[in-house]
Amino acid sequence: MLKFILRRTLASFLMLFILVTATFFVVKLLPGSPFTSEKMQAGSKEILYRYYGLDKPVWQQYFTYLGNLLQGDLGVSYKLRSVSVNSIIASAFPYSLDLGLRALAFALTAGLILGIIAAYRRGKAMDTLTMLLAIIGTSVPSFIIGFFVQYLFAVHLKWFPVAQYESGWHTVLPTFALGLGMLATIAKYTRTSMLEVIQSDFVRTANSKGVSKLAIVTRHQLRNALLPIVTLLGPMVAMVITGTFVVENVFGIPGLGRHYVTSIQNLDYTLVLGLTVFFAAFLVLMNLLVDIVYKLIDPRIKLE
Amino acid sequence: MKRSLSVLLVLLLLLSLSLPTAFAAPEQKIKIVYETEPISMDPHVGNDSTTSTALGFAFQGLLDVVNGAVTPGMAESYDVSEDGTVYTFHLRDAMWSDGKPVTAGDFADTWVRMLTREDAMDLAYLIFPIKNAAAVNEKTLDPSELGVKVIDEKTLEVTLEGAYPFMVTLFASSPMYPIRLDLVEQYGDAYGSAPDKMACNGAFLFKEWAHSDRMVFVKNPDFWDAGNIKLEEISMLYVLDGNTRKNMYDVGDVDFLDLAPTPDMVPVYQDTPEFQFLNAGGVQFIALSHKGINEEHAKITSNRNFQMALSAAIDREAFVAALFPMHTPSTTVVNPVISDQLGGKWGDHAEYDLREKYHKTKADPEAAKAYLDKALEELGYASVDALPSMDFFTTDAEIQRTISEYLQDVWLTTLGVEIEVRQLAFAQYWENLYNQPYDIVRTGWGPDYDDPFTYLDMWDSRGGWNKTGWEGKEYYELVTEANAQSDMKTRNDMLSRAEEILLTEAPILPLYMARTPLLLRGGKLANVGINVFGARFDVRYAELME
Numbered sequence: 001m002l003k004f005i006l007r008r009t010l011a012s013f014l015m016l017f018i019l020v021t022a023t024f025f026v027v028k029l030l031p032g033s034p035f036t037s038e039k040m041q042a043g044s045k046e047i048l049y050r051y052y053g054l055d056k057p058v059w060q061q062y063f064t065y066l067g068n069l070l071q072g073d074l075g076v077s078y079k080l081r082s083v084s085v086n087s088i089i090a091s092a093f094p095y096s097l098d099l100g101l102r103a104l105a106f107a108l109t110a111g112l113i114l115g116i117i118a119a120y121r122r123g124k125a126m127d128t129l130t131m132l133l134a135i136i137g138t139s140v141p142s143f144i145i146g147f148f149v150q151y152l153f154a155v156h157l158k159w160f161p162v163a164q165y166e167s168g169w170h171t172v173l174p175t176f177a178l179g180l181g182m183l184a185t186i187a188k189y190t191r192t193s194m195l196e197v198i199q200s201d202f203v204r205t206a207n208s209k210g211v212s213k214l215a216i217v218t219r220h221q222l223r224n225a226l227l228p229i230v231t232l233l234g235p236m237v238a239m240v241i242t243g244t245f246v247v248e249n250v251f252g253i254p255g256l257g258r259h260y261v262t263s264i265q266n267l268d269y270t271l272v273l274g275l276t277v278f279f280a281a282f283l284v285l286m287n288l289l290v291d292i293v294y295k296l297i298d299p300r301i302k303l304e
Numbered sequence: 305m306k307r308s309l310s311v312l313l314v315l316l317l318l319l320s321l322s323l324p325t326a327f328a329a330p331e332q333k334i335k336i337v338y339e340t341e342p343i344s345m346d347p348h349v350g351n352d353s354t355t356s357t358a359l360g361f362a363f364q365g366l367l368d369v370v371n372g373a374v375t376p377g378m379a380e381s382y383d384v385s386e387d388g389t390v391y392t393f394h395l396r397d398a399m400w401s402d403g404k405p406v407t408a409g410d411f412a413d414t415w416v417r418m419l420t421r422e423d424a425m426d427l428a429y430l431i432f433p434i435k436n437a438a439a440v441n442e443k444t445l446d447p448s449e450l451g452v453k454v455i456d457e458k459t460l461e462v463t464l465e466g467a468y469p470f471m472v473t474l475f476a477s478s479p480m481y482p483i484r485l486d487l488v489e490q491y492g493d494a495y496g497s498a499p500d501k502m503a504c505n506g507a508f509l510f511k512e513w514a515h516s517d518r519m520v521f522v523k524n525p526d527f528w529d530a531g532n533i534k535l536e537e538i539s540m541l542y543v544l545d546g547n548t549r550k551n552m553y554d555v556g557d558v559d560f561l562d563l564a565p566t567p568d569m570v571p572v573y574q575d576t577p578e579f580q581f582l583n584a585g586g587v588q589f590i591a592l593s594h595k596g597i598n599e600e601h602a603k604i605t606s607n608r609n610f611q612m613a614l615s616a617a618i619d620r621e622a623f624v625a626a627l628f629p630m631h632t633p634s635t636t637v638v639n640p641v642i643s644d645q646l647g648g649k650w651g652d653h654a655e656y657d658l659r660e661k662y663h664k665t666k667a668d669p670e671a672a673k674a675y676l677d678k679a680l681e682e683l684g685y686a687s688v689d690a691l692p693s694m695d696f697f698t699t700d701a702e703i704q705r706t707i708s709e710y711l712q713d714v715w716l717t718t719l720g721v722e723i724e725v726r727q728l729a730f731a732q733y734w735e736n737l738y739n740q741p742y743d744i745v746r747t748g749w750g751p752d753y754d755d756p757f758t759y760l761d762m763w764d765s766r767g768g769w770n771k772t773g774w775e776g777k778e779y780y781e782l783v784t785e786a787n788a789q790s791d792m793k794t795r796n797d798m799l800s801r802a803e804e805i806l807l808t809e810a811p812i813l814p815l816y817m818a819r820t821p822l823l824l825r826g827g828k829l830a831n832v833g834i835n836v837f838g839a840r841f842d843v844r845y846a847e848l849m850e
Contacts, residue, residue, distance in 0.1 A: 032732030045738075051423045081344050081423065082497045083515070091515045147547060155551050162551045163543055164517070252543035252552075254517030265729055 034078035074274035085274035096255035100241030107182035115190025137184025146177035146250035163252035234290035346496035363481035371833035388467030408460035470755030534847035585836035586818035592811035594773030613675035619667035
């Protein structure tokens with residue numbers, strides 16, 4: 001197990017290194033400059049380039065960046081001058097993390113419960129209803145859901161605040177908007193794999209032994225039915241807690257999401273790179289965790 | 305019976321608790337919402353409207369601008385020499401937020417830093433009217449040669465290159481706010497990145513900066529004019545999405561909404577009492593490059609008759625009506641809302657009114673065709689079909705696509721001139737503009753200070769905006785001479801002549817003048833200042849009414 005984790009960690013670092021390198025050079029290839037603006041004076045671009053070391057050869061900039069990265073320093077944003085990329089991530093990530101975890105908790109509990117019910121009430125009204133919800137959840141983009149619930153529950157009914165992220169009350173609508181898509185996917189997968197498991201031999205055996213219904217569902221069926229969900233969950237967690245532009249945008253939440261979009265528009269090289277590294281590291285970590293969780297919940301998988 | 309009695313008692317208790325608040329004065333806290341956050345709280349980095357607004361809460365310059373009028377600031381009073389070139393400021397006893405006194409030296413140090421710093425110098429050109437400032441900026445003179453002299457701790461003498469009358473408003477503008485050099489040294493690059501890494505001297509103290517979310521300012525009890533400041537707290541919220549901002553305004557979360565980024569919402573509110581237009585002084589135009597994308601194109605774009613053909617083909621009234629109902633068609637360079645330095649507005653003078661003189665609001669297809677025929681003859685083209693398709697260059701904003709398509713259609717149907725629209729992301733757009741490989745570009749300019757020169761200065765090839773390759777010798781001589789005048793009438797006459805040169809020689813076609821549509825919580829927020837530069841919308845002296 002330890003050897004497995006070690007090997008995977010090493011591979012992860014290699015992957016990150018390749019990613020940083022590729023992103024670094026691709027960003028440099030983009031035409032334009034982070035400093036051009038309407039009122040820029042002749043010659044000031046050269047001076048700024050010198051100040052930020054952008055006048056040096058690209059390979060030299062690359063090694064400087066790598067050196068700083070190894071010390072955990074992601075550099076200074078070129079757009080928000082004087083603000084470090086580390087502090088931008090440090091101030092934005094907690095919002096994305098909080099919202100992501102809430103959405104995950106909501107999607108997981110509601111999705112699993114609905115999936116199980118749908119599987120047991122197969123073909124009945126409850127099944128149809130759940131699957132309808134699943135279709136809506138997966139096909140309607142989250143910003144439409146976001147604007148819809150915002151308009152209905154905040155502007156029209158005034159039950160919840162419109163935007164910002166100040167109290168638990170503020171989190172309800174964005175959690176729902178962000179979680180609905182995941183909920184739908186989880187419910188669909190749970191239903192499918194539950195149906196598979198229901199018909200399997202070990203369930204029939206357990207049934208004939210007289211094991212209680214609840215024990216069959218939780219101990220025998222769910223544990224096996226969870227496997228595809230866990231696979232799904234790795235990248236899903238990484239995506240959702242590192243910030244989603246769309247939902248954060250609709251509800252004015254100062255998470256990481258907007259920076260993915262604006263940093264590219266502004267050609268804010270350091271911020272683009274910093275976010276890429278951060279997001280990739282998270283994705284890699286989540287995939288590693290998924291592999292470990294697999295081992296824990298699936299007796300059929302043996303890790304050498 | 306007993307239960308209903310207790311419910312009644314509780315209700316009564318609640319009512320009695322809530323009653324006093326219902327009659328108390330409203331809490332003086334407001335929330336205003338903007339699209340994006342200021343780029344820095346270091347006054348030398350940016351002077352866009354949002355940045356200037358935030359800086360204006362936390363800082364005050366030697367002078368101030370309240371609702372368009374220049375008022376005393378850190379300087380109680382000032383004297384100007386007879387020729388208008390030497391200003392002597394007498395500072396009041398004011399304190400920084402950390403308790404240190406605001407001194408004349410703070411201002412002198414700040415401006416030297418502004419001219420000599422390596423990392424943010426885009427705004428340095430603004431103080432070039434100060435004697436030797438340009439040379440200090442170019443490092444040809446030592447900073448000690450700068451025309452700024454600290455007479456004593458409370459007296460500052462500023463010598464100008466000429467009698468630039470607009471310096472009065474510049475002394476009040478955000479790029480000239482003082483900062484504390486000792487704190488800059490202490491915090492290095494991080495100066496101004498957080499409330500605890502700077503000091504303020506303004507009407508409000510900078511309390512909180514949650515990036516991309518909000519800035520919070522609280523009343524500065526030690527501000528010299530604190531007695532006239534009514535608001536206790538101002539929260540500037542930053543919400544990227546226009547629809548969300550609208551919803552926040554609709555439910556009463558915020559008291560102010562700038563509709564400029566979302567012009568499609570104007571019709572929704574246009575007839576409500578909360579809606580108002582603010583003439584922000586912006587000018588929008590089409591410019592042609594003398595260099596073009598290649599030599600052949602350069603000959604065409606620098607041909608005056610070709611330029612006039614394009615101009616005469618545009619129906620500015622129809623253009624504005626179709627795309628920007630809130631803006632006004634424009635045929636001149638100087639926005640009439642700007643100060644005439646005689647206590648009035650540029651627009652008050654009929655003799656400076658160049659509207660309809662060179663460019664027309666209504667399209668004139670006949671004249672346009674005649675201009676084009678002349679251009680084709682001069683350039684040696686048999687017909688318009690022989691003319692190459694011209695490059696039209698703009699940003700990738702949604703609205704720019706619409707503008708481009710409109711003009712593309714107009715020029716093709718009226719003249720038969722084809723253009724190819726090229727849209728680039730903002731950063732690439734400016735980069736390309738500086739290198740000048742373009743034929744035709746659509747762009748604009750907002751005033752930096754309250755003076756007609758702000759619109760003329762930009763056509764100086766040494767700085768400003770002029771990215772057309774046009775160089776008007778007579779023009780430079782005229783504006784330079786104008787700024788040496790101490791008589792404002794003479795100066796205005798000269799500036800008007802300079803504007804005339806721009807309209808007859810420079811490759812620019814005026815298009816429209818921008819107005820900012822905004823919503824102010826009706827009847828609730830009083831005493832809001834409106835300015836043509838810096839903080840367009842100033843709530844420092846505002847008050848919440850019942």
